[in-house]
Amino acid sequence: MEAIQEDLATLEPVPWLSNPATRVQVLRLDRVHPLISGNKWYKLRFYLETARSSGKKVVTFGGAYSNHILATAAACNQAGIPCAGIIRGEAPPQYSETLRDAVSLGMELHFIAREAYRQKQLPAALADTSCLVIPEGGYGIPGMLGAATMPFISGTFDRICCATGTGTMMAGLLHSAAKGTAVTGFSVLKNHKSLTQEVAALLPPSSPSGIIYHDFHFGGYAKYNPTLIRFMNELYAQTGIPTDFVYTAKLFYGVKAMLEQDFKTDRNILVIHSGGLQGNRSLPKGALIF
Incomplete structure (x- = not known):
């Protein structure tokens, strides 16, 4: 890459x-x-430094066409950091191009209901994982x-x-x-x-x-x-x-x-x-x- x-x-x-x-x-x-486009790289850089030094998996949030999801997947792939994306809504029959790209870069995808997404809940599959959570958009x-x-x-x-x-x-x-x-x-x-x-x-x-x-x-x-x-x-x-x-x-x-x-x-x-x-x-x- x-x-x-x-x-x-x-x-x-x-x-x-x-x-x-x-x-x-x-x-x-x-x-x-x-892929790690524009301001996304700058907003991610210090989060990724922390994830790399701590050995934690990066977890973040976004929608089906999220620039942030794709940028995070690409940046973690480049840095050798495991990552997961929490995607708003039910899993579609066919992923968007953005989500397909994120998966090809090694990001795990977890789809959650919109109300759970609003509350930024982590799915049970990540409950026992040591995670560094990056808020939506790197906020x-x-x-x-x-x-x-x-x-x-x-x-x-x-x-x-x-x-x-x-x-x-x-x-x-x-x-x-x-x-x-x-x-x-x-x-x-x-x-x-x-x-x-x-x-x-x-x-x-x-x-x-x-x-x-x-x-x-x-x-x-x-x-x-x-x-x-x-x-x-x-x-x-x-x-x-x-x-x-x-x-x-x-x-x-x-x-x-x-x-x-x-x-x-x-x-x-x-x-x-x-x-x-x-x-x-x-x-x-x-x-x-x-």
Whole structure:
């Protein structure tokens, strides 16, 4: 398997999003690895160090198309760490491509009922196993500290923008961004009003707070419509930057909209491309031009 290549996480100007007053650059974390993609590697790195030193099996949670599940399977495979994925819902007659890939990388899959999943219960098969549990999306102090090691985020920017699910990456940005840099999240979940508190819970009390927009989720997690798909194709045609419909497309769409509104006084904006392109495999074939 390919090694993580953090040196490929480069800054790339995006003239299509920029204007005469504001320069927009994207941090291409999607390039560091095809499976341990983008911010997933950074959120996992300290959890994996602990698992390796303790000899514990990694156990984590996700859905049938979860970027986090696939990234964890690939990272554990690369590090020689046994792992298991707790998957939301009943086992389907046929696994998604994401789950098939995770199994091929050595991850055990355990399917649990949705209510048990909400309570993050471990199945009986893991009850006697020495486990290191990684919360969904890498949420937790180790995940936040790992996200804080992403390159360039301590640079001189007026604003850093990211997609937010659990808020782990946003907390890492707040932890390491230079003083005076606004950190802005674009929530991909509908009505996730507790997100601000969940981000703050990972940080020291004196940490700066960020801004979260809740109007660019396109109906909720993993929801989309023709407008978002057209935007993804136009963004790629104009810039060569591929996005996924779950996270990064909603981020770029929101940034473009806000450049006409709240971001008018910014002169230098960094947008974090957090990877996760494999999620597009759930879209109808031919929907995207990339």
